[in-house]
Amino acid sequence: MKRFGFSKFMLVFGLSFIYLPMLILVIYSFNASKLVTVWGGWSFKWYAGLLDNSQLMGSVVRSLEIACYTAIAAVALGTLAAFVLTRVTRFKGRTLFGGLVTAPLVMPEVITGLSLLLLFVAMAQMIGWPMERGIVTIWIAHTTFCAAYVAVVVSARLRELDLSIEEAAMDLGAKPFKVFFLITIPMIAPSLAAGGMMSFALSLDDLVLASFVSGPGSTTLPMEVFSAVRLGVKPEINAVASLILLAVSIVTFMVWYFSRRAEASRKRAIQEAMDQTASESWQQPKKQMVGATA
Amino acid sequence: MRTFNQQFLRLVPSGRKLVIGIPFLWLCLFFMLPFFLVMKISFSEAALAIPPYSEIYTYAEQKFNLLLNIGNYTLLGEDELYLSAYLGSLKVALFSTLMCLVIGFPMAYAITKASKEAQNVLMLLIMMPTWTAILIRVYAWMGILSNNGLLNGFLMWIGLTDHPIEILNTNTAVYIGVVYAYLPFMILPLYANLVKHDQSLLEAASDLGSSTFNSFWKITVPLAKNGIIAGCMLVFIPVVGEFVIPELLGGPETLMIGRVLWQEFFNNRDWPVASALAVVMLLILIVPILLFNRSQAKEMEARG
Numbered sequence: 001m002k003r004f005g006f007s008k009f010m011l012v013f014g015l016s017f018i019y020l021p022m023l024i025l026v027i028y029s030f031n032a033s034k035l036v037t038v039w040g041g042w043s044f045k046w047y048a049g050l051l052d053n054s055q056l057m058g059s060v061v062r063s064l065e066i067a068c069y070t071a072i073a074a075v076a077l078g079t080l081a082a083f084v085l086t087r088v089t090r091f092k093g094r095t096l097f098g099g100l101v102t103a104p105l106v107m108p109e110v111i112t113g114l115s116l117l118l119l120f121v122a123m124a125q126m127i128g129w130p131m132e133r134g135i136v137t138i139w140i141a142h143t144t145f146c147a148a149y150v151a152v153v154v155s156a157r158l159r160e161l162d163l164s165i166e167e168a169a170m171d172l173g174a175k176p177f178k179v180f181f182l183i184t185i186p187m188i189a190p191s192l193a194a195g196g197m198m199s200f201a202l203s204l205d206d207l208v209l210a211s212f213v214s215g216p217g218s219t220t221l222p223m224e225v226f227s228a229v230r231l232g233v234k235p236e237i238n239a240v241a242s243l244i245l246l247a248v249s250i251v252t253f254m255v256w257y258f259s260r261r262a263e264a265s266r267k268r269a270i271q272e273a274m275d276q277t278a279s280e281s282w283q284q285p286k287k288q289m290v291g292a293t294a
Numbered sequence: 295m296r297t298f299n300q301q302f303l304r305l306v307p308s309g310r311k312l313v314i315g316i317p318f319l320w321l322c323l324f325f326m327l328p329f330f331l332v333m334k335i336s337f338s339e340a341a342l343a344i345p346p347y348s349e350i351y352t353y354a355e356q357k358f359n360l361l362l363n364i365g366n367y368t369l370l371g372e373d374e375l376y377l378s379a380y381l382g383s384l385k386v387a388l389f390s391t392l393m394c395l396v397i398g399f400p401m402a403y404a405i406t407k408a409s410k411e412a413q414n415v416l417m418l419l420i421m422m423p424t425w426t427a428i429l430i431r432v433y434a435w436m437g438i439l440s441n442n443g444l445l446n447g448f449l450m451w452i453g454l455t456d457h458p459i460e461i462l463n464t465n466t467a468v469y470i471g472v473v474y475a476y477l478p479f480m481i482l483p484l485y486a487n488l489v490k491h492d493q494s495l496l497e498a499a500s501d502l503g504s505s506t507f508n509s510f511w512k513i514t515v516p517l518a519k520n521g522i523i524a525g526c527m528l529v530f531i532p533v534v535g536e537f538v539i540p541e542l543l544g545g546p547e548t549l550m551i552g553r554v555l556w557q558e559f560f561n562n563r564d565w566p567v568a569s570a571l572a573v574v575m576l577l578i579l580i581v582p583i584l585l586f587n588r589s590q591a592k593e594m595e596a597r598g
Contacts, residue, residue: 007407010400011416014477017397018423021434021474024444028437081317091314099587100321106528106586108535108579110552111572114559115328118335118569121345144324147317177309198425205427208537211560222429229429229542233437241430252422260414 022245029238046239056224056240063221066135067203070142074199075192077143078150083180085151086158104148113212116141120213133215141213142203149202150195157191158184190259197255201248329576336569337362347565366570376571379549380578386465386540386550387533390472391480394529395522397473398480403514405481406488417485424478432471432542439467439543463545471539476532480525487521487593488514520589527586531579551575 029047033040050056081101088094104112120130120137130137165187169179185192207222214220221240228237338347352359370376405416423431438444439462446458461467491514499509515522537552544550551571559568 007400007404010397011404014397014401014481015416015419017474018420018477021438022423022426022431024438025430025434077317077320080313081321084314084317088310088314093318097314097318097321098591100325101317102587102590103583104325106531106583108532108552108575110535110537110555111332111576112325112328114555114568114572115332116324118331118565119324119328122331125345140324144320147320201425205425205429207427207429222427225427225429225433226538229433229436233433233440237433238437241427241433244430245426248426249422252418252425256414256418 025238026242026245029235029242031235031238034235046235047243049236050239050243053236055219056221059219059221059224062135062218063204066138066142066220067200069135069139070146070203071196071200073139073143074146074150074203075196078147078195078199079154079188079192081147081151082153082155082158083184086155101148101151104145105152109206109208110212112145113141113209116144116209117212133213134218137213137215138210138218138220141209142199142206145206145209146199146202149198150192153195153198154188154191157188161187190262194255194259197251201251204244204248332569332572335566336366336573337364338566339363339365340564340566345565346563363566366566367574369567370570370574375549376551376554379551379554380574382549383534383536383551384578386468386472386536387530390469390476390533391526391530393469393473394477394480395526398477398484398525399522401477402481402484402488405485406491413489417482420478420481420485428475428538429542431475432539435467435471435474436462436542439470462543463548465544465548467543467545468540468548468550471543472533472536475539476529479528479532483524483528483593484518484521487518487524491517520593523585523589524593527582527589531582531586534579535575 030042030044031038031040032043032045081097085098085101091097116137117133120133124130161184166179166183169183170176174182205222206220207226210220211223211226214223221244225237225240228234334350335347338350340346341348348361348363350361350363352361401420405413405420408416436443440446441458441460441462443462445461446455449455449459450457461470495513495517496509499513500506504512535552535555536550537556540548540550540553541556544553555568555571555575558564558571
């Protein structure tokens with residue numbers, strides 16, 4: 001039983017390794033002293049100072065805007081890709097398609113960023129679009145890479161779904177489109193929400209892709225933070241970072257809470273339905289059995 | 295108008311084709327095609343123009359000229375800087391992948407031993423940081439590792455050293471940052487794999503007299519092979535191209551290819567050399583990427 005102790009110890013060690021630095025960062029964001037390493041008492045002044053920094057606030061708004069668009073587009077695109085990967089078993093170029101969907105997960109960001117920038121430059125030369133790089137080009141870059149995450153999350157869910165419900169709907173004459181929107185989508189809704197929030201967070205965090213494909217005047221929050229951080233640790237950045245941490249924790253907790261609730265209510269509904277059918281078929285075996293199979 | 299409509303309808307693809315076509319086209323246009331452009335630019339010459347490179351082909355007087363400049367590639371071979379940057383990246387990626395595996399495997403294993411409810415909470419705790427900007431998590435370490443930071447303060451307080459040890463801006467800091475940032479990506483596929491294992495195999499082994507370590511080595515590890523490969527690739531491949539961590543935590547001696555590429559592109563505005571660097575990086579990474587895709591495909595089959 002010795003190894004159990006070891007792996008438990010590693011778990012505790014690993015989790016504190018992951019969380020301690022963030023905790024320290026948050027604590028120091030309340031530091032009244034201007035020197036980041038000396039503790040000078042509690043204070044909110046760095047947070048208050050953020051509101052006056054109009055350049056920073058502008059980049060926050062821009063980043064949030066891009067993250068919203070990205071979440072919507074990545075969920076749509078990623079779900080389509082996941083659907084194709086799990087439900088359309090045979091078509092030309094399926095292997096290539098599978099590779100294209102999963103490759104953005106591991107591709108170094110500098111490569112993706114550089115290649116997308118070159119694409120936008122070439123497109124601007126050939127068809128005159130995009131004339132200016134900015135929100136739209138960042139959105140395209142983020143959507144491409146977030147869709148891969150959505151596809152992985154959603155296809156895991158699609159794979160464990162009970163196919164018989166979709167098949168039953170089709171047998172009863174529902175068109176594939178209708179089945180998808182009325183049956184499949186509600187059943188995978190929690191993973192769509194999770195994928196959407198994940199894309200939102202990933203888009204909000206990205207520095208490298210945005211640096212490559214953004215143009216002058218479209219600085220995002222991570223770019224702003226990066227240029228400040230390069231020069232060293234600053235109390236204002238501690239405050240920004242803590243706020244981002246807070247926002248992400250809230251989003252993560254919401255994803256977890258809602259998916260857990262959805263799962264619980266789904267299980268309860270199945271249980272209730274089974275109990276009901278069981279008790280009813282017990283009372284009137286013949287009639288209900290027909291109803292249950294239909 | 296009517297005929298136009300009919301023709302238009304004929305052009306509109308069927309639902310099936312649309313469902314496959316939209317994501318396929320998007321990925322081809324915004325993910326695959328750009329790589330060919332990178333390859334093209336890597337053969338051009340840097341020029342003082344907008345965009346800052348020369349065209350590789352010209353068409354004049356019914357002559358099509360294709361001019362491939364391999365100077366960028368010979369430069370990569372000749373200049374010590376690039377070679378050591380590639381080697382440096384591979385070294386950091388290799389060692390930090392191993393460290394992530396050594397720390398992450400026991401963690402994933404311990405999580406599978408917890409109750410179902412606790413497993414969900416623990417995995418949430420593991421994955422939550424990956425949703426937070428890597429920039430901020432790395433930044434948190436800057437404050438801790440600096441000369442007058444918390445770690446040195448702690449070390450001096452317990453009396454291990456009487457003067458601050460220089461950790462920030464060294465390779466040690468880069469290793470700490472990389473392991474810290476990529477540990478969740480190792481744990482996630484390992485956990486997904488380990489949680490599916492049939493516990494009765496281990497029980498059978500121990501009934502037959504196998505020691506815990508022996509059955510772990512002979513049963514759990516071979517079964518977890520796909521998870522290990524996926525986890526290692528999820529760490530190794532992005533770390534090779536990592537930019538933020540070496541830039542913020544590393545020092546001048548930390549040569550990593552992502553950083554060099556960034557400098558060539560943004561500071562020197564030498565797009566062709568940056569493209570050549572990216573092409574060579576891709577060539578190095580193509581085998582790991584294929585390995586990753588194959589392990590992903592296998593894992594998906596196993597689940598279905």
